[in-house]
Amino acid sequence: MNLDTLRDKLGYQPLLLGIVALLASGALAVVSDATAPAIAAAEAKDLRDSLSDVLPAGLADNDFLKDTVELDRDGKTVTIYRARQGEALKAVLFKVAERGYSGEIQVLMAVDMDGRTLGVRVLKHTETPGLGDKIEIRKDNWVLSFNGKSLLDPTPERWGVKKDNGVFDQFAGATITPRAVVKAVKGGLEFFAAHKAEITGQAA
Amino acid sequence: MSDIQYGRIIKDGLWEQNVVFAQMLALCPLMAVTTSGTNGLGMGLASTAVLVCANVLVSLIRKVVSAQVRIPVFIVLIATLVTIVDLAMNAWLHELYKVLGLFIALIVVNCAILGRSESFAVKNGVAASAVDGLAMGLGFTGALVLLGLVREFLGAGTLFAQASQLLGPSFAFLEVQVPGYGGALLMILPPGAFAALGFLLAGKRIIDRKLAEREATSAEPAAA
Numbered sequence: 001m002n003l004d005t006l007r008d009k010l011g012y013q014p015l016l017l018g019i020v021a022l023l024a025s026g027a028l029a030v031v032s033d034a035t036a037p038a039i040a041a042a043e044a045k046d047l048r049d050s051l052s053d054v055l056p057a058g059l060a061d062n063d064f065l066k067d068t069v070e071l072d073r074d075g076k077t078v079t080i081y082r083a084r085q086g087e088a089l090k091a092v093l094f095k096v097a098e099r100g101y102s103g104e105i106q107v108l109m110a111v112d113m114d115g116r117t118l119g120v121r122v123l124k125h126t127e128t129p130g131l132g133d134k135i136e137i138r139k140d141n142w143v144l145s146f147n148g149k150s151l152l153d154p155t156p157e158r159w160g161v162k163k164d165n166g167v168f169d170q171f172a173g174a175t176i177t178p179r180a181v182v183k184a185v186k187g188g189l190e191f192f193a194a195h196k197a198e199i200t201g202q203a204a
Numbered sequence: 205m206s207d208i209q210y211g212r213i214i215k216d217g218l219w220e221q222n223v224v225f226a227q228m229l230a231l232c233p234l235m236a237v238t239t240s241g242t243n244g245l246g247m248g249l250a251s252t253a254v255l256v257c258a259n260v261l262v263s264l265i266r267k268v269v270s271a272q273v274r275i276p277v278f279i280v281l282i283a284t285l286v287t288i289v290d291l292a293m294n295a296w297l298h299e300l301y302k303v304l305g306l307f308i309a310l311i312v313v314n315c316a317i318l319g320r321s322e323s324f325a326v327k328n329g330v331a332a333s334a335v336d337g338l339a340m341g342l343g344f345t346g347a348l349v350l351l352g353l354v355r356e357f358l359g360a361g362t363l364f365a366q367a368s369q370l371l372g373p374s375f376a377f378l379e380v381q382v383p384g385y386g387g388a389l390l391m392i393l394p395p396g397a398f399a400a401l402g403f404l405l406a407g408k409r410i411i412d413r414k415l416a417e418r419e420a421t422s423a424e425p426a427a428a
Contacts, residue, residue: 013273017276020277020280035296
């Protein structure tokens with residue numbers, strides 16, 4: 001039987017498609033299996049690196065990736081990482097998100113036990129390059145202006161960008177982006193204040 | 205098979221049939237990633253790798269695949285290759301993946317890859333297909349880098365910003381910053397991509413015409 005005549009038979013084509021799909025999924029299964037541990041390790045390292053970015057060095061000596069508590073916030077699960085020194089809880093780290101100018105801005109923040117921010121970093125955003133992306137630490141030091149701020153300092157009505165009579169700078173040509181980040185951080189602090197007992201584990 | 209003109213294939217890929225400047229294919233990833241020369245380079249190299257692998261595979265199975273189902277077969281092959289590249293980079297080149305990760309999945313929808321499978325690899329041998337994939341890929345990379353550099357230079361006043369993240373610290377010398385130039389934001393935004401591409405296309409036309417004129421004038425005395 002010659003390949004050329006076989007190729008035009010009706011049964012040949014579904015068989016060929018099936019074999020190709022089978023081989024492709026087999027190859028993918030093998031590769032996915034082989035890469036899974038390395039990908040998990042790399043992602044855990046990424047998370048550790050970004051958590052370490054917002055946490056001042058030397059503040060914690062525990063593996064805070066493992067010391068977590070999960071809380072519900074507006075229907076979404078928030079994972080809270082707890083940084084301890086010995087037994088004493090020093091700070092908690094968690095992610096907050098807010099709608100920016102074009103899509104969601106994800107912010108990672110660290111809060112100490114007095115409700116002061118220790119550090120804020122923008123993890124992911126799709127703001128306008130050149131205008132809104134000054135919220136990234138690579139582009140601008142702006143996010144450092146949150147360090148040491150709490151719900152009492154500045155007072156709640158001053159938690160805004162300067163255009164809204166607040167204390168935080170906006171960027172020329174981009175107000176919505178920093179406004180969203182300020183709102184996200186403020187929301188995070190309020191979330192921490194409202195759930196402090198559960199977060200620290202004292203309620204349990 | 206000795207009549208395959210590798211020089212011809214390479215010249216087609218790099219210039220005459222350039223994916224972007226002549227065939228006008230793959231404009232979607234082109235517009236999306238060329239906000240800097242570095243992004244363009246990374247996307248170009250990843251696409252080249254997939255293009256070469258896809259061409260070789262398609263060429264290998266070209267006698268088995270029947271014409272009626274060739275397109276789904278090629279699409280499955282290309283998607284599988286891209287997913288494998290995506291997973292492998294995420295696992296073993298994680299730093300690079302963080303820069304390029306977003307763009308890797310875009311390679312699947314790069315019609316240039318299916319285009320080369322369809323128009324070249326399915327009719328030619330493995331070696332010729334590999335060379336064609338490489339030449340087309342490098343031509344695409346060149347276009348991405350060129351457009352990326354133009355947009356980056358006009359838009360942000362830099363050249364190859366963050367190249368050391370992609371290629372390693374030893375390539376930091378590539379990074380250039382024009383002092384005292386804030387940049388024109390428009391060029392970084394999508395309209396800037398269309399404007400810059402338009403001028404580059406016009407530039408290629410002018411060069412092609414000049415080349416044709418020179419050929420015509422040099423051919424005349426020989427004919428006389």
